[in-house]
Amino acid sequence: MSTIDTHGPHDSHAAHGHDDHGHGGHHHEGSYLTPRGGLFSTIWSWMTTVDHKKLGVMYLTAVLTLFFVGGVAALAVRAELWAPNRAVSETQPDGTVKTTIKGQLFNIGVPTEVTKVDPATGKPVLDAQGNEVKEWKRVESLNSGNQTYNRIMTLHGAIMVFMVIIPSIPAALGNFFLPIMLGAKDVAFPRLNLLSWWVYVFGSVFAVASVIVGGVDTGWTFYTPYSTMTDAGHWRVVAMVAGAFILGFSSILTGLNFIVTVHKLRAPGMGWFDMPLFVWAIYATAIIQVLATPVIGITLLMLIFERLFHVGIFDPRMGGDPVLFQHFFWFYSHPVVYVMILPGMGVASELIAVHAHKRLFGYRAIAFASLGIAGVSFIVWGHHMFTAEGELAAAVFSALTFLVAIPTAVKVFNWLGTLYKAHISINTPMCYALSFLFLFSIGGLTGLPLATLSTDMHLHDSYFVVAHFHYVMMGSTLIAFVGGIHHWWPKMFGRMYNDTWGIIGCVLVFIGFNVTFFTQFFLGTRGMPRRYASYVDEFTIFHQISTVGSWILALGFLITLFNLLHSLVAGKKAPPNPWGGLTLEWSVESPPSEHNFHHEPLVTHGPYAFDEVVPFHRTPEEFPLPPKPVGGGHH
Amino acid sequence: MSAIDSHGSPPTAAGGKGPLWSRMKHAHHFRNHDEEFDACKLGMWLFLTTEVLLFSGLFVAYAIMRMKYPQAFTNGSHYLDWRWGGLNTIVLLLSSFTMAYSIRNAQMNKQGWLKFNLAFTVLCGALFLVIKFTLEYAPKWAQGKRPGFLFSYPNAQDPYEPIWWSIYYSATGIHATHVLIGMGLITYLFLRSLKGTYGPKHYTGVEVVGLYWHLVDLIWIFLFPLLYLIH
Numbered sequence: 074m075s076t077i078d079t080h081g082p083h084d085s086h087a088a089h090g091h092d093d094h095g096h097g098g099h100h101h102e103g104s105y106l107t108p109r110g111g112l113f114s115t116i117w118s119w120m121t122t123v124d125h126k127k128l129g130v131m132y133l134t135a136v137l138t139l140f141f142v143g144g145v146a147a148l149a150v151r152a153e154l155w156a157p158n159r160a161v162s163e164t165q166p167d168g169t170v171k172t173t174i175k176g177q178l179f180n181i182g183v184p185t186e187v188t189k190v191d192p193a194t195g196k197p198v199l200d201a202q203g204n205e206v207k208e209w210k211r212v213e214s215l216n217s218g219n220q221t222y223n224r225i226m227t228l229h230g231a232i233m234v235f236m237v238i239i240p241s242i243p244a245a246l247g248n249f250f251l252p253i254m255l256g257a258k259d260v261a262f263p264r265l266n267l268l269s270w271w272v273y274v275f276g277s278v279f280a281v282a283s284v285i286v287g288g289v290d291t292g293w294t295f296y297t298p299y300s301t302m303t304d305a306g307h308w309r310v311v312a313m314v315a316g317a318f319i320l321g322f323s324s325i326l327t328g329l330n331f332i333v334t335v336h337k338l339r340a341p342g343m344g345w346f347d348m349p350l351f352v353w354a355i356y357a358t359a360i361i362q363v364l365a366t367p368v369i370g371i372t373l374l375m376l377i378f379e380r381l382f383h384v385g386i387f388d389p390r391m392g393g394d395p396v397l398f399q400h401f402f403w404f405y406s407h408p409v410v411y412v413m414i415l416p417g418m419g420v421a422s423e424l425i426a427v428h429a430h431k432r433l434f435g436y437r438a439i440a441f442a443s444l445g446i447a448g449v450s451f452i453v454w455g456h457h458m459f460t461a462e463g464e465l466a467a468a469v470f471s472a473l474t475f476l477v478a479i480p481t482a483v484k485v486f487n488w489l490g491t492l493y494k495a496h497i498s499i500n501t502p503m504c505y506a507l508s509f510l511f512l513f514s515i516g517g518l519t520g521l522p523l524a525t526l527s528t529d530m531h532l533h534d535s536y537f538v539v540a541h542f543h544y545v546m547m548g549s550t551l552i553a554f555v556g557g558i559h560h561w562w563p564k565m566f567g568r569m570y571n572d573t574w575g576i577i578g579c580v581l582v583f584i585g586f587n588v589t590f591f592t593q594f595f596l597g598t599r600g601m602p603r604r605y606a607s608y609v610d611e612f613t614i615f616h617q618i619s620t621v622g623s624w625i626l627a628l629g630f631l632i633t634l635f636n637l638l639h640s641l642v643a644g645k646k647a648p649p650n651p652w653g654g655l656t657l658e659w660s661v662e663s664p665p666s667e668h669n670f671h672h673e674p675l676v677t678h679g680p681y682a683f684d685e686v687v688p689f690h691r692t693p694e695e696f697p698l699p700p701k702p703v704g705g706g707h708h
Numbered sequence: 709m710s711a712i713d714s715h716g717s718p719p720t721a722a723g724g725k726g727p728l729w730s731r732m733k734h735a736h737h738f739r740n741h742d743e744e745f746d747a748c749k750l751g752m753w754l755f756l757t758t759e760v761l762l763f764s765g766l767f768v769a770y771a772i773m774r775m776k777y778p779q780a781f782t783n784g785s786h787y788l789d790w791r792w793g794g795l796n797t798i799v800l801l802l803s804s805f806t807m808a809y810s811i812r813n814a815q816m817n818k819q820g821w822l823k824f825n826l827a828f829t830v831l832c833g834a835l836f837l838v839i840k841f842t843l844e845y846a847p848k849w850a851q852g853k854r855p856g857f858l859f860s861y862p863n864a865q866d867p868y869e870p871i872w873w874s875i876y877y878s879a880t881g882i883h884a885t886h887v888l889i890g891m892g893l894i895t896y897l898f899l900r901s902l903k904g905t906y907g908p909k910h911y912t913g914v915e916v917v918g919l920y921w922h923l924v925d926l927i928w929i930f931l932f933p934l935l936y937l938i939h
């Protein structure tokens with residue numbers, strides 16, 4: 074047996090003369106992006122890679138692709154809402170009255186099971202036993218536009234929640250940067266990481282398949298009994314639910330991997346409070362993923378049983394309890410909103426500290442606030458069910474929900490405190506960080522009227538809720554994600570993008586977002602319910618403003634996308650530390666080498682000690698340290 | 709402190725002399741074997757947490773339905789024969805014992821006993837499933853004691869008995885799936901043990917699969933009284 078590919082870290086270095094060893098950092102191993110072999114073997118090596126960086130890039134690609142699909146669905150939904158749907162009756166020249174539906178974009182019919190008819194005879198086709206043969210056909214009806222709307226809306230919601238926002242920051246950026254920020258060579262279980270990527274792909278395929286065969290109209294919340302009865306007999310609802318179930322597995326495996334990585338693979342010298350706040354955020358997220366996702370797993374499994382075998386646990390006809398489904402669903406899905414936001418908060422902390430070149434104000438407070446949010450998130454689920462649960466429960470859940478606001482506000486004030494009197498660089502990542510602060514504040518504050526029982530009775534299931542969660546999910550998490558992409562793009566791909574176009578994209582996204590969603594607060598307080606394809610005429614102007622906003626938003630994202638892609642072919646080569654960051658990822662090459670570090674790093678300073686250390690690869694002239702009366706830096 | 713700049717590889721057998729377990733390498737991104745062992749154990753404990761939470765959903769459903777329809781659930785547990793459930797409990801407990809013993813065998817380098825105990829554990833799992841399917845599921849299913857809409861038992865005493873059967877089949881069915889997965893994992897261990905993969909310095913796999921198997925056992929220990937014994 075050869076020794077070439079089998080030596081571990083303790084083997085003597087002299088024993089083998091491999092040329093892609095970076096002993097002592099004397100020569101480069103080549104970046105992780107360097108292709109090995111021809112096209113097919115390169116593709117194969119990506120598909121089977123256990124390198125956390127490549128997996129991060131693969132998640133990034135998948136998430137952005139699905140974001141595009143979900144985004145097109147969103148534009149379609151907004152376009153449908155341009156005008157209310159009205160039945161208009163016209164008297165034809167021959168005296169008959171013809172009724173048409175105006176204002177509908179989606180009247181393309183709904184797949185429905187119908188009796189197969191022989192076109193030649195006009196009679197139903199019979200099989201060998203003499204039974205009528207059924208087939209699936211698109212049937213148009215007055216209602217079919219609404220049904221298509223429901224399907225596209227569900228597609229949008231399910232893709233964005235389960236396939237975009239939940240994996241976005243943790244799976245893409247987290248995979249890439251968590252190990253590097255800890256000074257590790259990889260995550261604790263690299264093969265598990267590959268598995269969870271494939272599980273993610275597999276789950277997405279299920280969900281997308283259900284759309285191809287006609288779509289699901291349950292909404293992303295799959296409330297029973299509607300979800301157990303709609304499209305009875307067709308498998309597409311089961312496919313969608315199974316897709317969500319499988320995606321949950323991927324989420325659990327990723328979370329588990331990250332927790333173990335944080336516990337076991339920190340570099341020497343890195344204590345818990347030397348970890349970057351991004352890592353803290355991902356850690357808190359991972360805890361929620363591991364503890365909450367199994368509950369949605371069993372819930373979705375029971376929903377599948379319900380559809381396949383009518384087991385009746387959620388079915389009132391058999392004595393089951395549909396509200397039980399809501400409890401189960403929100404027991405997961407409330408914590409999962411923090412799976413969505415915590416990583417965004419982590420990114421915001423990095424962006425703000427690095428681009429304001431200042432020690433983060435209240436590091437420990439932010440770290441503990443992450444854990445606090447994770448903890449509280451498990452006891453507030455009932456606030457989604459104020460209208461479905463008992464009064465006492467509603468009052469208790471309302472009171473508990475206000476607790477969430479405390480750690481949340483702690484973070485916001487700390488970020489503002491960091492920006493105060495700081496040396497702020499106005500560049501693309503900072504633009505996104507400021508957008509995040511602004512939009513997250515609106516999103517968080519509008520959670521409070523929803524948490525208040527009396528006001529929520531009015532606002533529940535209205536556009537106010539829609540606006541609220543778009544401010545926190547899209548305005549905060551997604552904005553932080555895109556901001557994070559801009560912050561780490563030079564590190565991931567070794568190229569600088571055009572900052573001006575980056576800022577233009579960001580500003581357009583910010584404006585478009587507010588035009589789209591701020592309007593919806595007005596719609597909601599005026600009584601526009603969510604999930605309808607039509608509305609009373611009075612709301613027309615608001616809906617049209619909102620739809621125009623969605624176009625601005627789309628334009629902003631397209632510019633951003635082109636700007637980033639353009640940098641891959643024409644961008645300047647990125648230096649190792651373009652922003653002057655102090656966390657470990659800035660100490661390695663851009664893009665990083667295959668094993669991240671040439672030597673195991675030794676951590677000697679905090680992640681935000683901008684007042685003590687000159688950042689890696691930078692000179693004191695570029696980053697002058699403030700004069701310090703006592704102590705001093707380590708360098 | 710070790711440098712991590714060498715080109716490591718996942719645990720594979722290195723060249724050289726000695727039994728296979730003594731030549732197993734830890735994965736390249738761990739500093740040493742102990743660190744890898746601890747990481748794997750922590751990972752498995754986290755996974756077990758998710759399993760407990762998965763089943764706790766079922767237990768909550770059980771508790772709520774039992775509160776709503778106590779009579780149906782009392783009737784339900786009378787339909788089950790505690791002797792078969794009890795026998796299965798003994799089978800699983802025995803298998804947990806042999807599983808734990810196989811870890812000890814690996815640590816002590818008793819290769820023969822290791823193989824025997826692993827194989828014995830798999831057989832216990834199989835016996836459990838055979839009892840479950842042939843002596844419990846099959847006759848009940850034939851009598852019409854089925855979940856939900858499939859229910860057709862003519863002598864039901866309470867209109868909500870179908871719900872009881874739904875809970876019964878869901879809980880025991882998901883548990884049986886776990887037994888099956890566990891058997892698969894232990895079979896894998898067994899096949900690898902034939903090559904001498906596990907020994908005093910390398911028994912992580914046996915240890916973590918063992919943890920999993922004990923949990924599967926533990927869940928049954930909860931299901932058994934809830935379903936069979938409480939009247």
Ligand code: HEM
Binds near residue numbers: 477520523
């Ligand atoms: C201060 C923090 C927050 C509070 C007090 C809060 C409160 C609430 C309440 C009470 C509701 C239920 C409204 C109703 O259905 O009538 C709600 C809905 C929602 N919130 Fe929040 N929220 C907060 C932050 C967040 C964050 C950070 C996210 C996600 C990143 C989020 C995502 C959602 C979603 C997705 C819904 C609607 C779910 C649906 O029915 O489809 N919220 N929020």
Ligand SMILES: [Cu+2]
Binds near residue numbers: 407453454456
């Ligand atoms: Cu919530």
